[in-house]
Amino acid sequence: MNWLKNLVRPKLRELVGRQKGTAGNLWRDCPECEGMIFHSDLEKDHWVCRFCGHHMRLEAGKRLVMLFDEDAYQTVELDAVPTDPLKFRDRRKYTERMKEAQNRTGETDALIVAHGKMGGFNVVIAALDFSFMGGSMGVAVGQGLLTAARLAVVQDASLIVVPSSGGARMQEGILSLMQMARTTIAVEEVREAGLPYIVVLADPTTGGVTASFAMLGDIAIAEPGAIIGFAGARVIEQTIREKLPEGFQRAEYLLDHGMIDMVVHRHELRDTLIRVIGLLRNTVPAADVASIPAAAETPAANPAPSEDHPAEDRPTE
Amino acid sequence: MHNFLDFEKPVAELEGKIEELRRLPDSGDPKIAEELSKLQGKAEKLLRQTYSKLTAWQKTQVARHPDRPHTLDYIGALIEDFTPLAGDRAFSEDHAIISGLGRFRGSSVVVIGHEKGTDTKTRIHHNFGMAKPEGYRKARRLMKLADRFKLPVITLVDTPGAYPGVEAEARGQAEAIARSVETCLGLKVPLVSVIIGEGGSGGAIALAAANTVLMLEHSIYSVISPEGCASILWRDSNNAAEAAAEALKLTSADLEELGVIDEVIPEPLGGAHHCPAETIAAVGDAIEQALKELSSLDGGALKVRRREKYLELGQKIPS
Numbered sequence: 121m122n123w124l125k126n127l128v129r130p131k132l133r134e135l136v137g138r139q140k141g142t143a144g145n146l147w148r149d150c151p152e153c154e155g156m157i158f159h160s161d162l163e164k165d166h167w168v169c170r171f172c173g174h175h176m177r178l179e180a181g182k183r184l185v186m187l188f189d190e191d192a193y194q195t196v197e198l199d200a201v202p203t204d205p206l207k208f209r210d211r212r213k214y215t216e217r218m219k220e221a222q223n224r225t226g227e228t229d230a231l232i233v234a235h236g237k238m239g240g241f242n243v244v245i246a247a248l249d250f251s252f253m254g255g256s257m258g259v260a261v262g263q264g265l266l267t268a269a270r271l272a273v274v275q276d277a278s279l280i281v282v283p284s285s286g287g288a289r290m291q292e293g294i295l296s297l298m299q300m301a302r303t304t305i306a307v308e309e310v311r312e313a314g315l316p317y318i319v320v321l322a323d324p325t326t327g328g329v330t331a332s333f334a335m336l337g338d339i340a341i342a343e344p345g346a347i348i349g350f351a352g353a354r355v356i357e358q359t360i361r362e363k364l365p366e367g368f369q370r371a372e373y374l375l376d377h378g379m380i381d382m383v384v385h386r387h388e389l390r391d392t393l394i395r396v397i398g399l400l401r402n403t404v405p406a407a408d409v410a411s412i413p414a415a416a417e418t419p420a421a422n423p424a425p426s427e428d429h430p431a432e433d434r435p436t437e
Numbered sequence: 438m439h440n441f442l443d444f445e446k447p448v449a450e451l452e453g454k455i456e457e458l459r460r461l462p463d464s465g466d467p468k469i470a471e472e473l474s475k476l477q478g479k480a481e482k483l484l485r486q487t488y489s490k491l492t493a494w495q496k497t498q499v500a501r502h503p504d505r506p507h508t509l510d511y512i513g514a515l516i517e518d519f520t521p522l523a524g525d526r527a528f529s530e531d532h533a534i535i536s537g538l539g540r541f542r543g544s545s546v547v548v549i550g551h552e553k554g555t556d557t558k559t560r561i562h563h564n565f566g567m568a569k570p571e572g573y574r575k576a577r578r579l580m581k582l583a584d585r586f587k588l589p590v591i592t593l594v595d596t597p598g599a600y601p602g603v604e605a606e607a608r609g610q611a612e613a614i615a616r617s618v619e620t621c622l623g624l625k626v627p628l629v630s631v632i633i634g635e636g637g638s639g640g641a642i643a644l645a646a647a648n649t650v651l652m653l654e655h656s657i658y659s660v661i662s663p664e665g666c667a668s669i670l671w672r673d674s675n676n677a678a679e680a681a682a683e684a685l686k687l688t689s690a691d692l693e694e695l696g697v698i699d700e701v702i703p704e705p706l707g708g709a710h711h712c713p714a715e716t717i718a719a720v721g722d723a724i725e726q727a728l729k730e731l732s733s734l735d736g737g738a739l740k741v742r743r744r745e746k747y748l749e750l751g752q753k754i755p756s
Binding site for chain 2: 330332350356369
């Protein structure tokens, strides 16, 4: 079937490609099967390909809409932290990269925290946005997770964290490494309060994020196909000088190796979380668990998770 | 001296000349003796100059110097009755991490440290100090043992980082590191860490979320190696490592200012590899002092103080 993919498809695209461009990107190609999906269908399906089931990266804000009961949540304003503690500059200044990410996403950093109801249960959800500097963890993300944990304790809520991150933020150097300790303390505070801490590993979760709060969940759930690991695949390939096994570091691979509890389709994620929380806390959900609130229609110009800056997106070692 | 670093070449040349003069049959000649002492003075001055203004990249090389004392050297000199304990009880023994019971200055302790090895054979045996999940799981097991018997824990950090390999990933490298950090933070006994060489990323903090973190003057401690950082942010791992080392603020002076480490242990002139015995003794004194300061705290206070220390970190940045 390769000739279909490699020859026929580009030819077809050549024929229709121009029209597609002028239509204002109403269509999206699935990066996995290259199927063309209408934008509003993609939103309705929470960015899961309706042809092959591929789970595309989901913006943190859309994640919240998808998980909470309809209109039953509030985002939390996070503490300001020192910006650019190292006065870091590579080929560009860190402050410039930050500003650019802030302008592009409208967020102050890579973590969004919200509290509200899910199936009637109190939950706090903290989600990392990969489109903000690769979802990397610096002081702000660490502080945000502490805020989320403490809010959960105060509200007697379950804490759900959705990492999607390349790892520690190099531009904050050692202070980003220290967030591994700080976020671990956040998890402990929730645990000591006897509250559930559930991690939903989304694509990708690597580096210092995996090696701290992301792997400490009472329950570890992963989205299908998500890359989850410590070292980056390229680093490993260079070290062992061999090709990596099929499916390496995918959610299903981790499931096979006993590292996570389950792989759950995005459309069943909300129900699963509600069920698990109900079981852990020995109560029954109040709301109709079967319904998934439809994502609000968003304008076609809404940017997809950007891969413009893969430089920052790489995990640390 | 055997292994000279690039920037030590002028010193190496002088030392070569001194060696030559010494080998002369008439080296007892007063003229030659005078020349010798002149050259020795010059060599020392040059060494002092070189080491007084090492760049971050040069410190990186000193921190990785093959003759620098490693964990086994410290254990050999500082720990009596050292009794190595092996294995994670789940999969295997990891020689990248040495751990065991022993007596430090009269009291029982648990010692855990990365070991890089000293020659090709031992380096391979210890996997260059790059631990796999079983290494961190062994460390965790020993920390818990220390907790149960109320023994202080001393960790010695010297690793390029956790091992990046297929099997390490399959067995949960990330989880093993996360649990090790968690165990450090939960201990109700004193935990003192010393960065003795290279503090490489997650593999380092896995053993170093401690009450007191000491650091040898020319050691480094970083979220990523300068080469790795250069390759990602500069897209050039060969030429930009120097700039990356500088930008990462990985030297002991930088880290003390940021509050990440508690104390810098000065190294002898020319670095730890110049006078290993003196260095090891200084590290021993610093550990003893740190343990003494922690000895008045009970288990709960040790845990709370350790947590508070990390919670405060990075909140105020020196301008």
